Amino acid sequence: MRKHFLISSLLVLVLGLILSGCAGNETNTKKEKIDTKEVQQMSAYIGTDACITCHSETGQGFAMTSHAGIFKSLDQYNTDFKQMVNVWDGATKENPATKAINLEDTYGVMMDSYVVGNIDGFSQELYRVASLEKSEQGYELVAASLKDYNSDGIQDWSAKAYSCAECHSPGLVAQGLGIKNLEPGISCETCHGPGSIHAQTKRKEAISINQNACITCHTLGQPSETEDGSSLIAENHYGTRNWFASDHYTSGYVNCLSCHTSHEVNKEGSMLKGDNFTENCASCHKDENFDIEEIMWKNPTDLHDHVTRDHSFGAIPYEKIGDNPETKEVEITDPKIIKKLKSLIK
Template sequence: MHRNRTIKVVLLSVVALGVVQLVFSRAQTPKRMWTPNKIPAHATFVGSQACAECHGDKVKSQAHTLMGQALEPVATSGILTKHPKLSFRTGPYSYEIVRKGDQSFYTVTDGKETITLPILYAFGLGFAGQTYVLQGSGVFLESRLSFYNDILGLDTTIGQARDVPTSLDDAVGRVMSKDETLQCFGCHTTGTVKGGKLDYQNLVPGIGCEACHGPGGEHIELGKKGEPNAHKIFNPGKLSGDDLSQEFCASCHRSVEDVTALPRLGGMNNVRFQPYRIFNSKCYSDDRRISCIACHDVHQPMKDEAAAYDAKCAACHTAKAAEPAATRLCKVESKNCTSCHMPKIELPGAHFKFTDHRIRIVKPGEPFPL
């Protein structure tokens, strides 16, 4: 499987897509896969609260994860409420984000002309920061500036030009194409993009239960009657390790295939794409002990102390003879494995250090391995 995927990636980058894909998918065992951000038009969702009756603990804890809050309505945005006036200046342009009641307004002026737009949604609650989607005339715009936790203030959005804007329009932000708008909302909301259309009126912010498990209506009906119901809901935990990491979580976190298609592999920015990074680690295989869910319970806030992950490494890096593939033990240290082998890497302009999922021996002074 591991090897198959390598072949697929290499071939995909040089040969015409269709033919190779066909050959490859025939070699794969058929699987039932719910793809979180490719939701069919007919899917109907009941909402996370409907799961609470029987899975109460998960509903409570998942709401506090970053994924659960991957998009915030402006009215309840913690950052925008806590910082009622944010400002920034670049060249001749002055910016302000100002709170008025439960709305926030994004203003740019060059001293002569002024553009003020309402903020529609706040994307990301994350460690790194928050980007704003603005309502232009008939289009959505991605704000040129984002809020960063590290500086408790505004700076240029990752991926946008860092030099002085060339015009007032340019200073506001970037017009999002229709496709990009669908993708943004597809990865940061639940069931809002269905059959390739954005159902803006019924937007459900953040990644809820059904984003990952698919529609839950039938499952609940059977459950209430006390009938077997597990087969009526998708459980990603039943996927193979590699499918889970490279297909399922990667549908939003970006797979080897996604990154291979980027110019220069996305440059240093690919440190954010964990499925890609871990794929290139010697530890990686189809083994479920190295899949995303071996280390992350997505129903709980992420653990941030290195010691919490030691047992995950020890699952393979053990002196037990039953584990011949990875009996190599560390001669340097017996705890806090990730602190050295999964280094935190500062992405220029992101005001944040991402955790490099390419588990490896880090050589002092080595360049970032793309």
């Protein structure tokens, strides 16, 4: 009995010593540089539920952001999606296929408007099979587009090719292991990469943490040109393209996350560190007073409220781009500015 007691006391002592070091072990005290990119290639997606197991506050904050609402599941609408419709393949010109589909079987809704799904036998992977239209009762289901395919005098539902997935529903086009764990829209692993090895080893370096994640979608891009190449056509993310011409960016001292938040919103509900534009700028430019309409102009010919406010912060003023509000598409016609933007692309 005494022997037993002795052994137990010894074990308690050893365990006490082990556990006493348990606090504050999150930092990597072992000098090891991890090749994040390579580790991520070997990782599998684990899904938001897994991430918020530990990062619950971050998850709650993210759910408030506009990123989280970019693609919603059908159950977030009080619209009745349970209805059969006959849709035609609007992405094919010759002999388009037609199929009866149940709108309930779609993946979800992009930006409260496009109902996105996959249709067996159609030429493309993803389609805007229907649209939501805001009405007094909420949202109403309408065709994505109408066309009389069989010449019976009745307009048919045309499914349009859906090319916004890369940024608006990255979960639908992600590649790699564990993609079944991803939600269709933007989720943790859209920006941070597949998280299995990070979750298992708790190593920060096993996950992507950098603003390259923002640039993936808020990109410099390849601006479309008019046919003669003399002017640039505005794209949806026009504003963030001009960011690369700003002093903020070229100085190398400021990045997206200097002004923006990634997992929380301000009082206005936007992903800004300050509570409003003025306060945000004032965190560096204390005594200056900027006019948002001037320094972050919004293009007046933006048809669908698609275009982000200009992010060149004065490097590309609206007056200088040579826009003609008469022409519907927003254009940059000033050759100097076109040259500048093109040189940024490389």
